[in-house]
Amino acid sequence: GAGVSQSPSNKVTEKGKDVELRCDPISGHTALYWYRQSLGQGLEFLIYFQGNSAPDKSGLPSDRFSAERTGGSVSTLTIQRTQQEDSAVYLCASSLPFLYTQYFGPGTRLTVL
Amino acid sequence: RKEVEQDPGPFNVPEGATVAFNCTYSNSASQSFFWYRQDCRKEPKLLMSVYSSGNEDGRFTAQLNRASQYISLLIRDSKLSDSATYLCVVQGGKLIFGQGTELSVKP
Numbered sequence: 001g002a003g004v005s006q007s008p009s010n011k012v013t014e015k016g017k018d019v020e021l022r023c024d025p026i027s028g029h030t031a032l033y034w035y036r037q038s039l040g041q042g043l044e045f046l047i048y049f050q051g052n053s054a055p056d057k058s059g060l061p062s063d064r065f066s067a068e069r070t071g072g073s074v075s076t077l078t079i080q081r082t083q084q085e086d087s088a089v090y091l092c093a094s095s096l097p098f099l100y101t102q103y104f105g106p107g108t109r110l111t112v113l
Numbered sequence: 114r115k116e117v118e119q120d121p122g123p124f125n126v127p128e129g130a131t132v133a134f135n136c137t138y139s140n141s142a143s144q145s146f147f148w149y150r151q152d153c154r155k156e157p158k159l160l161m162s163v164y165s166s167g168n169e170d171g172r173f174t175a176q177l178n179r180a181s182q183y184i185s186l187l188i189r190d191s192k193l194s195d196s197a198t199y200l201c202v203v204q205g206g207k208l209i210f211g212q213g214t215e216l217s218v219k220p
Contacts, residue, residue: 033207033208035210041212042200042210042211042212042213043157043200043210045207045208045209045210048207056206056207091156091157101147101159101162102159102208104156104157104158105156106155106156107156
């Protein structure tokens with residue numbers, strides 16, 4: 001069956017531009033997570049969606065970062081006015097409610113020049 | 114203090130060696146525990162869940178000590194294909210990932 005998909009796989013942008021990253025979770029998975037992983041570093045939690053509940057945005061590093069999840073499925077992570085320190089791999093994961101295994105997408109490698 | 118801390122590594126071991134990874138967590142209310150594996154430039158994948166009584170999956174053994182807030186992963190008879198970064202993951206609400214421990218198994 002289809003796993004978690006993310007697009008684009010790679011994104012190169014100029015400092016100051018806005019970018020949108022997309023995540024398609026596994027069908028039926030109500031939980032969706034966004035993480036960031038810088039080179040050689042661990043995963044940094046960004047935001048978590050669970051069903052119709054208010055998202056947990058506690059990991060978003062600044063107000064330049066926002067995320068939406070439309071119709072309880074596809075999610076978009078938006079980074080406004082990108083900075084060089086935003087360069088990282090952005091990983092999306094989905095799971096059945098909460099206590100179940102997370103399945104990760106292949107990630108979007110973002111490079112801000 | 115980080116919520117989840119792991120040995121920084123890297124661990125460089127010969128094939129056939131036994132290697133142990135340690136992890137500590139700060140939130141005593143944490144409910145679930147996992148080990149994930151991440152290959153170079155790939156996404157993390159679940160290796161195994163960690164149960165209170167300890168659990169084994171082939172060459173891999175995971176243990177949990179709630180009193181000490183400590184988790185371990187033991188790999189016996191290591192293979193070249195075990196080379197990866199091993200991530201300790203703790204759930205108390207959202208999942209919190211450790212920084213990972215890199216393992217390199219040499220011929």
